[in-house]
Amino acid sequence: MSDKKIDDVTGISTTGHEWDGIRELDNPMPRWWLWTFYATIVWALAYTIAYPAWPLISSATNGMLGYSSRAELRTELDGAVAARADYAAAVAAAPVEDIIADEALRQFATSAGAAAFKVNCVQCHGSGAAGSAGYPNLNDDEWLWGGTPEDIRVTIAHGIRFEADGKTRFSEMPAFGGMLGRDEVTALATHVKALGEGGDLSGPGAELFANNCASCHGEAGKGDITLGAPDLTDAIWLYGSTSADIAAQIRAPRHGVMPGWIDRLGETTVKELTVYVHSLGGGQ
Known part of the structure; x- marks a missing residue:
């Protein structure tokens, strides 16, 4: 059953909705808004005719203007x-x-x-x-x-x-773990670390370096770009600069590709x- 009534003040019918005694007037939409709404509908229809819009099974409508975003x-x-x-x-x-x-x-x-x-x-x-x-x-x-x-x-x-x-370009450092003992690897790592830190170079690792490493890295450890042998005297280390890192590289070197x-x-x-x-x- 409709609960619509005529408002006594304005003479406009209500919608039948009521909240806490307040009734909603059934005012018509403003004409400008209504015509704008109709215009958007016409625009949408024209757009879907002129441009690709309607999805089909494997493609979409091409539109009368033949527009293509891919093109x-x-x-x-x-x-x-x-x-x-x-x-x-x-x-x-x-x-x-x-x-x-x-x-x-x-x-x-x-x-x-x-x-x-x-x-x-x-x-x-x-x-x-x-x-x-x-x-x-x-x-x-x-x-x-x-x-x-x-x-x-x-x-x-x-x-x-x-x-x-x-x-x-190819270079490969030999694995000295099979040629040197554990103490020798440790001594050599200590010497190599000292090269970059300005430490004592007179320890037992000096002779080991001269006999095993100087042919590629140079007597002073400056490296050789013709062989891809890194400079051991700077602070740049590809696989880490701790004594353990250096010893690991001496023992079983890693070779990147x-x-x-x-x-x-x-x-x-x-x-x-x-x-x-x-x-x-x-x-x-």
């Missing part, structure tokens, strides 16, 4: 590729040193290299290229295989200990990566 994106991408084509061609044709010397090319290659680094390199070297245990920090001045633009390019292109590439990227990314992207890595601050 629009492809046009924008093609425009971006065309805009950078001249720079990309110049990078492809120039040696890395010439790219770095040219301000415009260097900026282009650095930006492109930064994007390629985020896709391919951050998994190991980190988003800031600071590395982690077993993965070199690319921001410092220590380079196992040299930090010149060409050195960096070769490392990126062919990798380290990457057997799938015949031009990969970096893939060669030339076949996956191509020469141009490798150059762009080279310029970016060189720009991080540690390039020679």
Whole structure:
């Protein structure tokens, strides 16, 4: 049963709803609002006819205007590729040193290299290229295989200990755990730690170092980039700097593998990566 009544003051019928003695008037919607509502309905119908809208089993209606967001994106991408084509061609044709010397090319290659680094390199070297245990920090001045633009390019292109590439850089430290006793390994680790901390170098580890390590790391422990032998006199340690870490590396060394990227990314992207890595601050 309807409880609608006519309001005595306004003469307007109520909706039949009542809260605590307060009745709701059944006022009609404002004309402007009603016409706006109708207009949105007409607009929605027109939009679904003009543009892709109605889902079908395996596609959707194409719309009378033939608009496609995929086609629009492809046009924008093609425009971006065309805009950078001249720079990309110049990078492809120039040696890395010439790219770095040219301000415009260097900026282009650095930006492109930064994007390629985020896709391919951050998994190991980190988003800031600071590395982690077993993965070199690319921001410092220590380079196992040299930090010149060409050195960096070769490392990126062919990798380290990457057997799938015949031009990969390869070095391997022997496991001295099978050649030296426990006390000798401890003495050698103590000597190596002292090299980087300025400690006493006259202990029993000195002779062990001269006989077993100097051929690669040098008599003073400065390393050799032609062999990929690290400098043992600085504060940069790939696998840790404690005596236990050093002893473990002497006893059974770990050897990381970096893939060669030339076949996956191509020469141009490798150059762009080279310029970016060189720009991080540690390039020679």
